[in-house]
Amino acid sequence: MVPGSALGIIxxxxxxxxxxxxxxxASVFPNTEKASMVLRILRSAGTLGVERVLLSTDTFGIAAxxxxxxxxxxxxxxxxxxxxxxxxxxxxxxxTGTAADTTAHARIMADQCxxxxxxxxxDGTMRAAVPGLGDTPMLALSTxxxxxxxxxxxxxxxxxxxxxxxxxxxxxxxxxxxxxxxEVTRASGEVDHEVALVDACVSTSVDIGSRALWTGTHxxxxxxxxxxxxxxxxxxxxxxxxxxxxxxxxxAAITLDDPRRAAHTVLAPLAPGLLQPVGVLEVGQxxxxxPRTVRLDRGTVAVDGEREIEFGPGDRVTVTLRxxxxxxxxxxxxxxxxxxxxxxxxx
Amino acid sequence: xxxxxxxxxxxEGLTPERLLxxxxxxxxxxxxxxxxxxxxxxxxxxxxxxxxxxxxxxAAGICAHLDPERDTIxxxxxxxxxxxxxxxxxxxMMAEIFGRTTGSCRGKGGxxxxxxxxxxxxxxxxxxxxxxxLICGTALAAxxxxxxxxxxxxxxxxxxxxxxxxxxxxLASVWNLPAIFVAENNGYAEAxxxxxxVSADNIADRAHxxxxxGVIVDGFDFFAVYEVAGExxxxxxxxxxxxxxxxxxxxxxxxxxxxxxxxxxRHEIGNARESLDCLKRFRERVTETGRLTAAQLxxxxxxxxxxxxxxxxxxKAAPVPEAADLLTDVYVKY
Numbered sequence: 001m002v003p004g005s006a007l008g009i010i011x012x013x014x015x016x017x018x019x020x021x022x023x024x025x026a027s028v029f030p031n032t033e034k035a036s037m038v039l040r041i042l043r044s045a046g047t048l049g050v051e052r053v054l055l056s057t058d059t060f061g062i063a064a065x066x067x068x069x070x071x072x073x074x075x076x077x078x079x080x081x082x083x084x085x086x087x088x089x090x091x092x093x094x095x096t097g098t099a100a101d102t103t104a105h106a107r108i109m110a111d112q113c114x115x116x117x118x119x120x121x122x123d124g125t126m127r128a129a130v131p132g133l134g135d136t137p138m139l140a141l142s143t144x145x146x147x148x149x150x151x152x153x154x155x156x157x158x159x160x161x162x163x164x165x166x167x168x169x170x171x172x173x174x175x176x177x178x179x180x181x182x183e184v185t186r187a188s189g190e191v192d193h194e195v196a197l198v199d200a201c202v203s204t205s206v207d208i209g210s211r212a213l214w215t216g217t218h219x220x221x222x223x224x225x226x227x228x229x230x231x232x233x234x235x236x237x238x239x240x241x242x243x244x245x246x247x248x249x250x251x252a253a254i255t256l257d258d259p260r261r262a263a264h265t266v267l268a269p270l271a272p273g274l275l276q277p278v279g280v281l282e283v284g285q286x287x288x289x290x291p292r293t294v295r296l297d298r299g300t301v302a303v304d305g306e307r308e309i310e311f312g313p314g315d316r317v318t319v320t321l322r323x324x325x326x327x328x329x330x331x332x333x334x335x336x337x338x339x340x341x342x343x344x345x346x347x
Numbered sequence: 348x349x350x351x352x353x354x355x356x357x358x359e360g361l362t363p364e365r366l367l368x369x370x371x372x373x374x375x376x377x378x379x380x381x382x383x384x385x386x387x388x389x390x391x392x393x394x395x396x397x398x399x400x401x402x403x404x405x406a407a408g409i410c411a412h413l414d415p416e417r418d419t420i421x422x423x424x425x426x427x428x429x430x431x432x433x434x435x436x437x438x439x440m441m442a443e444i445f446g447r448t449t450g451s452c453r454g455k456g457g458x459x460x461x462x463x464x465x466x467x468x469x470x471x472x473x474x475x476x477x478x479x480x481l482i483c484g485t486a487l488a489a490x491x492x493x494x495x496x497x498x499x500x501x502x503x504x505x506x507x508x509x510x511x512x513x514x515x516x517x518l519a520s521v522w523n524l525p526a527i528f529v530a531e532n533n534g535y536a537e538a539x540x541x542x543x544x545v546s547a548d549n550i551a552d553r554a555h556x557x558x559x560x561g562v563i564v565d566g567f568d569f570f571a572v573y574e575v576a577g578e579x580x581x582x583x584x585x586x587x588x589x590x591x592x593x594x595x596x597x598x599x600x601x602x603x604x605x606x607x608x609x610x611x612x613r614h615e616i617g618n619a620r621e622s623l624d625c626l627k628r629f630r631e632r633v634t635e636t637g638r639l640t641a642a643q644l645x646x647x648x649x650x651x652x653x654x655x656x657x658x659x660x661x662x663k664a665a666p667v668p669e670a671a672d673l674l675t676d677v678y679v680k681y
Contacts, residue, residue: 017551017563022578022590028555031548060548094618097595206636207360209574210564310636 002167006052007045007085008109008136009038010102010129012121013060016144019210025273027145034120034143035065037155041118042066044159046083050166053085054114056105059097063089099128106132115166116329118158122147123233123304127197130179130326137165137172137327145272148198148228148235149304153331161334169343170334177325178225178251178288182301187314196303197326199224199235200319203307204299211306214271216278217258220296223286223319224252233305236268241283251286251321255295291318361573366639369411369569371647373403373626375437376428378655380600383427383444383458386659387604393446394457399428401599401616404625405531406432408572409499409592412580417496419467419485421478423531424459425598426471429501435463441658447665453676454668475536476509478502479528483515486524486589495584497525505536507550516557516591525583527576528591531566533598538610551593559589566596567623570632596623 011034020026042053057063067089073079090108095101102119106129109117118139119129126140126149140150141158164170180196194200202221203213213219213234226246227238238244238252259265262279270276286292294301294317301309301317311317338344361369380400387396399406402425410420410432422429430440435451443450444458451461462470469485472478482498489496506512507530519526530550534541547553554561564575572594579590597619601608633639 013548014563017549017561019562019564019575019578021554021560021562022575022582028552028561030552059542061542205360206638207570207574208632209360210571310632312636314637 001051001083001085002049003051005050005166005168006054006112006114007050007162007166008054008106008112008114008117009041010056010105010109010117010119010121010125011035011038011058011062012102012119012125012143013058013062015121015125016146019212020146020214020271023214023274024271026271029143031060031062032065035062035069037120037141037143038062038066039069040155041159041162042070042084042087043082044156045163045166046085048160048163048167048169050085050163052088054088054090054109054112056101057089057091059095099124102128103132106136107134108132110134110136116162116172118162119150121150123149123198124306126150127195127304130195130197133326135327137329139329139331146232146305148231148233151331157335158331161329161331164334164338164343165329170338173327173329175247175327176323177246177328179322179325180223180225180251180303181320181322182303182309183291183318183320184301184309184311185316192309194301194303194308197225198233198304199238199302201234201302201305202294202296202299202317203302204296205307206299206310208300208307208310211302211308212271213302213305213307214274216256216268216270216276217260219256219278220299221294222252222254222256223292223321224254225321225325227252232269232272234270234302236270237266237278240266240268241280242285244285249288249323251288253282253284253286253292254280255282257281286321288321288323291320293318363639365411366633367643367647369407369573370626370629370633370639370644371651372407372410372432373569373629374647374651375654376400376403376406376431377626378651379427379431379437379441379658382655382659384600384604391663392444394459395603396444396458397425397603398598398600399425401619401624402531402533402566402594402596403428404569404572404629405529405566405594405596406501408569409527409529409576410434411573412577413467413497413499415466417467417489417492417494418499419469419482419489419496420499420501421469421481421485422471422501423478423503423506424471424473424475425503426459426461430461430463430468430471433468434466435461435468437654438658438661441655442662442665445662445665446667447662448668448672449661449665453672455676476502476506476511479506479512479515482526482528483518483522483524486519486526487522489525490522495525497527497580497583499527499529501529501531503536504530504532504534504541504545504550505539507532507545507553508536513557516554516559516589519589520558523586523588525586526589527579527583528589530591530593532593532595535598535602535610537602538606540610549593551591554591557591559591561591561593563593563595566594567619567625567628569625569629
């Protein structure tokens, strides 16, 4: 074991259960599989010599499942040799059962000097962790098919990249991801602030409702940090019209309209199984540090696909792209570099 | 370029009138339950009562989509909220709980058997897991009639483990019935925490095994429940089949009145009342965005308070059934 090496793991027990299971064929990701993913990360990181892992706790059986399985494996003759890191189960003094728990867990892990924190969840989980992480790098691992930001990669391999960073065999990423800052100045002068890792979308839906957005008719303005041609969700609109890489210095800004009256439309996969037409008025780059004022006078803003902010005629809403997001671990890059340096080869 | 929208461009969601209706429903349930809580302590109410306070957004958010004529609901032992949300008159409900002849069931059913078939309310139900099979029947009837009607079965986390519930979900899926299964997970089956008694991570996860979508929704958020229910009910009306909706929240009172609740964490109820309460959140949301004024909501509060006051007074003044009434209104001729 490498003394002092530590990682944080936060599996979100609530991801993958929203309205998209009714309105589309979005996947259901069982918590038992999240527990298995945690075990694979632990085993992989432990093999590389990671000494300690901080694991968030929950009331949905993920942390409990991990503890039960490690006890079982440690007691069985065939797996008794496995080198598990020491696990600290982090319990919040006042859990809320909401996204605030993810933020709180991330903050504690960052404070306790974890070399990196891996999050298992969707875009919303990743966004919730951002305020707590500070300078601690994140690895965003997807648990579902409806996400743009986290990657789908085998947890064992993710555990390898994490382990290498934790034991000092690979460098943690220095650059920060882009982040959208949505500010709403209320008529009272009060200011609400939200961030988005992928997209901020202004729609004419006046209710936050069940949060998800899945139809093209109500979308009016879309701001993206990146948009990949193979992406899913709202940022796929940018992926189809103005592909923008995660590492580009700019983002994308697109003005939208009801596809039934727009001269131009684009088909985009707004949710799993839902390839929908969206009306397009303007497409352009979103320059950093230049606030855009939302034109619509009433509606909601969705951040990373979830309606979070309701606004009315008395409110001023701005969206600003900044380069102050989390430090994100690029698993393929870390592993490619380690291969080049023969890190895991013994002669 | 400034994009100014005409009114038809905006997805208005709920109109002010419907928002007020929803608030009135939730406020009526809360006021009704708080008052029954107080009255039960005086010993004037016979039998058991199980209160729905804290869970109002579920009944209100779901029943706001239902018609009295073609849509039916089946309820639980904790049924007052479902009755009110489905349009059962409050005064006969209160009289029924007091066991008076002016009650919904002439005072013979009490809290756990309040029913009003004219409103599509099949009844509160003392049998845990008794509602879901009933809904398969009404949903099949609606399907055969072809009128787009749906059946909604409310049940708790305890009932989610009952065979009747599993059989009903299987049947509804096999027959592609317009049925909605609403698992109201308040965290406790009587005194047993659902984390101890429900084998799945979430009740909604079981939907997959029955071949239907399963969704989890924040039960303290009326707007979230309303939207999820709207999509599930629309899907069912259009022939898309059943859905399982798990509504997560907590109850403000015990399993029954008199329950000492020693099995609950000390601050659980206080925290929920303070920071999660559905009525508080509704009020904040609609007033902050200017959709309703505080004065409009205060007016509803006053109307509801007066109605509940009158209901209790009239119930107490009404006669109890006589021995000669024992066998009347018990059986139905077909």
